[in-house]
Structures are given as C-alpha cells and as structure tokens.
Amino acid sequence: MKNLYASLAAALALGFAAPAMAVPLPYDQPGIENTVQYQFIAASTGEVTAYFAGSDAGYMNEITLLVNGVETGIQGLNNQTSVYGQVLNFGAVTAGDRLVFKLLNINPGTIGPFYSDRSMNDGGYNHIFSSAYAGDDKIPAGVFIGFEDLPRGGDFDYNDERFVFVNVADVTDVPEPASIALLMAGVAGLAASRKAKRARQA
Ligand SMILES: [Ca+2]
Ligand SMILES: [Ca+2]
Numbered sequence: 001m002k003n004l005y006a007s008l009a010a011a012l013a014l015g016f017a018a019p020a021m022a023v024p025l026p027y028d029q030p031g032i033e034n035t036v037q038y039q040f041i042a043a044s045t046g047e048v049t050a051y052f053a054g055s056d057a058g059y060m061n062e063i064t065l066l067v068n069g070v071e072t073g074i075q076g077l078n079n080q081t082s083v084y085g086q087v088l089n090f091g092a093v094t095a096g097d098r099l100v101f102k103l104l105n106i107n108p109g110t111i112g113p114f115y116s117d118r119s120m121n122d123g124g125y126n127h128i129f130s131s132a133y134a135g136d137d138k139i140p141a142g143v144f145i146g147f148e149d150l151p152r153g154g155d156f157d158y159n160d161e162r163f164v165f166v167n168v169a170d171v172t173d174v175p176e177p178a179s180i181a182l183l184m185a186g187v188a189g190l191a192a193s194r195k196a197k198r199a200r201q202a
Helices: 002-021 177-201
Strands: 040-042 046-054 060-067 070-076 087-093 098-107 128-133 142-147 161-166 168-170
Touching (some): 060 161
Antiparallel strands (some): 040 098, 060 098, 128 142, 142 161
C-alpha cells in the first residue's frame, strides 16, 4: 500500500510539473494590430536578463535594450541560432529606469529596427505583444514579449522572435482599480436586477 501511495505521489508530482513546461501564450488575434501601448521599467536595482523563448520568422534578428533612452550596446539571442532558454545579460540597471527593447534585423539587414515603445516605430505601428509569464524549467518568471518583425506590422502575428525578460515591470497604463471596481459593481447590480426580474416573472 505504501508503494501505491508513493507511486501516486510521484504521478501527482509529474502531473503538477507538467504545466510548468508550458511556453508563453501567443498573441490571440493574429492579423489584427495589437493596440496596447506598453511601457516597461526596471523592477529593481540589479541586472536585466533576456531569455530566448522561440521564433517563427524568415528573417534573422537579435535583441538589444535601451535604458532611459540610451543604447546598452549589448545585443544577441539570434533567432536562427539560439535555443529555448538561452540567456543574455543586459547588465545593471536602477529600479525605475525606463526600458525599451529593440529588435535588430540582421538579415536582410535593411528593415527595422522595431521597438517595444510603439511611438518609436516607423509609422507608429505596434511591433510587440506582452504578457506576464509564470516561468518553466528553462526560463524563470518574467515579462514575455513577442515581436513582429515585418515592416509596418506585416502580418501582426507577434511570434517572430519571443523573449522573457527578468527584472522588468510592465507599467502600461490600465484602467484604475477604482473604475474596475465600479464596473464590477455595475455588472453585479445588473445581474441582481435581472435575477429579481426573473423572480417576479416566475
Ligand atoms: Ca510576423
Ligand atoms: Ca511569424
């Protein structure tokens, strides 16, 4: 019986380990431009690191970083040669530093670059999709960014080169908690009044 419990525990452990293998979620509306205007800062004083999380692109690209508008000059994680979980260290930053990630086109070398800050891109197109990533056995938890590497947003699939950045905070403007709370109260109120109406009609 003890062995049965042990194997059950092992199976459960494997079961729980499986979700940790998950890769970052892709952009769910390919073909349509992502409208979110992302902003990123350094979460704490220390190093910012990038982890390669995959690529679906014909072009050859690499990633670099601007800190408070200044190029770090550190680039790498070539999308044609890097392996999942490969790391690039961008060096030390100070908490609150403004971070802009920049995708460099290596081959053919005639397009881009493309920035995580939409306003810096040619034509003002959004070239990234971002979400929080919980991490897996090769990549720690961080901020996932998928780049679109075609001029003027191209096919908007945002999967051309993908990264998870660590020690980065997404400070994109989102609706304030107060207005979300109001919205939720409104929805709850509507549901309650519908329920009451159904009760009267019954
Ligand atoms: Ca694309
Ligand atoms: Ca693609």
